[in-house]
Amino acid sequence: MPVVGGIMVPHPPLIIPEVGNGREDVIRATAEAYKKAAKFVAELAPETIVIMSPHSVMYGDYLHISPGKAARGDFGNFGASEVEISREYDCELSKRLCELSIKNGITAGYVGEQDPSLDHGTLVPLYFIMKEYKDFKLVRTGISGMPLDEQYNFGMLIKQAAEELGRRVVIVASGDLSHKLKEDGPYGFEPDGVVYDEKIMNVMKTASFGELLEFNSVFLNKVGECGHRSFVIMAGALDSFALEAQMLSHQCETGVGYGICTFRVTGCDPERNFLEKFYEKEIREIKERKEREDEFVSLARQTVETYISRRQIIATPRDLPEVMYADKAGAFVSLHIKGELRGCIGTIAPTMDCVAEEVIHNAISAATRDPRFPEIRRDELPMLEYSVDVLGDPEVVSSMEELDAKKYGVIVSKGHRRGILLPDLEGVETVERQIGIAKQKAGIPDEDDDIMIQRFEVIRHY
Incomplete structure (x- = not known):
């Protein structure tokens, strides 16, 4: 099993003594745990370390994989340019990862590099790891605004690429937790930040990776985390493996959450196929949602599915409740996929002869004319969630x-x-x-x- 383990680690520059200059004492427990995590990596003796960093290049619809033969970086942005790290890239593994991504419909690759230097989300983990172990090449990826399940799938492709090449790999998921844990912290206090930290540490210390896919983007943005997508990608790389998980530390003294866990692969466990189970659950939920939707939502869905599939505008059905023919009102049709808005168009006042026609007209507009989004694709139709607001x-x-x-x-x-x-x-x-x-x-x-x-x-x- 080429992927032999992984670690979840934060990346506060403060933790580097040359940066902290004594201020790092406030997160001493995190530093000590980091040293243990680095020793853990050394014990696994990987040929390649794959790091996901939120501070590498990030795009909303694309996962960047760092190109080139090697890269360097330093802590000059934090007052310690003398602390410099250079690593050779595993070009063969990263190239295979690009190829598998294209083959599997994941938008990821070498395109879009802005700054080739190693970012602090990569440098901090390497600083600790390289004090214990240096005999490895590096693959660095960013994270993305893409749905979490797609990033989990990307992690599974890391695993596949390593297996195909027979490469012994350790995954490093670099990321801080909530940045909103104290009133006097750098980003203030958000009560749900505490909720996130508690929940994510419970998920990670038990390796309950399926739960990582249940977080929605509104909540993640609210709590100000930066590591969740790194954790999701690592979980994908560890999919269907039996794991020995250990939590080493969790601190929030600076107002930012720092968590460290290690994951040792101990064998295979086909029951830990979390992405497959996530999709099975989604299919059940879609079926249940359709069964309980009312006439307004059913009309919106029928309208969108017919228009996107056949480019036909449906005639107003004759079996709707009388109120949908008798009333005139403004209406908004909202479309979501996996909790993410995918289109929303409406009218403040009635523009059609009845509210049923208003829904038909605005459903097509929401699917095809919302300037914030591309038109709904046919393959997205089964995943759409609909809501209809009739305005007073x-x-x-x-x-x-x-x-x-x-x-x-x-x-x-x-x-x-x-x-x-x-x-x-x-x-x-x-x-x-x-x-x-x-x-x-x-x-x-x-x-x-x-x-x-x-x-x-x-x-x-x-």
């Missing part, structure tokens, strides 16, 4: 006290500029946040309070 009449408000981000949507207007935001959206928990987003959508400066605000209620259909 908007009313002008005179003060913020009349608003409620959970109950009311808002329309913010100034002259010909207008922004709308639906109520009860994940990640929009305050009126101030709601108004700010609506202003941004309208192109109104955030500091401009000379605006008209309207509120409206919706009936949301899932």
